[in-house]
Amino acid sequence: MDPAADFAAQLNHLGDRDAYLDAASQFLLKLFPSDHAAWSSLDARAGTAEVVAYPHYSGANVQKMMLDMYDEHPFAASVQTDGVGGDWRPRRLSDLVSDLELYRTRAFQEALSIVGVNRQLVLFTAGCRVDYFHCWTMNRWNHDFSDNDASLAQQIQPMLQLLDSAYAGGNAHRVAETANAEAYSLTAREQQVMRLLGQGLKATGIGRLLGCSPRTVAKHIEHAYTKLGSNNRVDALRRLRGE
Known part of the structure; x- marks a missing residue:
C-alpha cells in the first residue's frame, strides 16, 4: 500500500x-x-x-x-x-x-x-x-x-x-448526527460518507479517503438520501443534524 x-x-x-x-x-x-x-x-x-x-x-x-x-x-x-x-x-x-x-x-x-x-x-x-x-x-x-x-x-x-x-472543522454536529443516523437506520459506511459530505468533500475526495470509487460513494449517498427522505445534500444534512 x-x-x-x-x-x-x-x-x-x-x-x-x-x-x-x-x-x-x-x-x-x-x-x-x-x-x-x-x-x-x-x-x-x-x-x-x-x-x-x-x-x-x-x-x-x-x-x-x-x-x-x-x-x-x-x-x-x-x-x-x-x-x-x-x-x-x-x-x-x-x-x-x-x-x-x-x-x-x-x-x-x-x-x-x-x-x-x-x-x-x-x-x-x-x-x-x-x-x-x-x-x-x-x-x-x-x-x-x-x-x-x-x-x-x-x-x-x-x-x-x-x-x-x-x-479539522470541529465536531459541532457530531452527537446529533450519530443519534439521527441510527434513527434513520443509516449504515456505518453511509454515516461516514454523509459526515465527509457535510465537511464539504466531493465524491472523488471521499472515495480517496475511504478507498472506494466515486461511483460507490454516489451509491452510498443515494441510499442515505432515500433513508433520510431527501433528494439533495442540504436537506439531507439538515435532517441528519436534526435542524
Whole structure:
C-alpha cells in the first residue's frame, strides 16, 4: 500500500478531531522521526491561533508566539511568493534560509530557539496564505530532513488536505448526527460518507479517503438520501443534524 493510501486507511475512521490529530501525529512521527509533530491553525485577521503539538510543548505559549511572529518566520516569505500561484508544496526551513540567516530572525530568537527547533518540514493542509492556513510541521534540532523526506511529504500532502477538510472543522454536529443516523437506520459506511459530505468533500475526495470509487460513494449517498427522505445534500444534512 502506498503511503497516502496507508495514511487514509488508518485515519479515516476516527471519531473526532482530537482522535484524528493524535493518530495523525503518531503516523507522521513514524514517517519523519522528529522531536515534535505539530498541527497549526492561524487566522491572523481574527486574532486566533492554535497549535497542537505531540509531544506537548511545556513552558511555552506557542499560540501567542505564532500570533506575534507568524509574518517574521522564513516560511512567511515563501508562502507570500509561492502561495499566490497555488504552490502548496511541502518545504524545508533549510531550503529557505541558511543557519546564519535563521539565527538572526526574531522568529528564531524569541520562538524557535525556546522550543529547541532549527530544522522544520511543513506540509500545508488548508489556506496557504501568510495570515491564514492549516499545516503540519515536523520539528527537529540540527538533523535536517532529506530529499526523500521532502518527496514523501509531497506524496502524502493531498491526503492530509482531505483529512484536514474531514476533521479539522470541529465536531459541532457530531452527537446529533450519530443519534439521527441510527434513527434513520443509516449504515456505518453511509454515516461516514454523509459526515465527509457535510465537511464539504466531493465524491472523488471521499472515495480517496475511504478507498472506494466515486461511483460507490454516489451509491452510498443515494441510499442515505432515500433513508433520510431527501433528494439533495442540504436537506439531507439538515435532517441528519436534526435542524
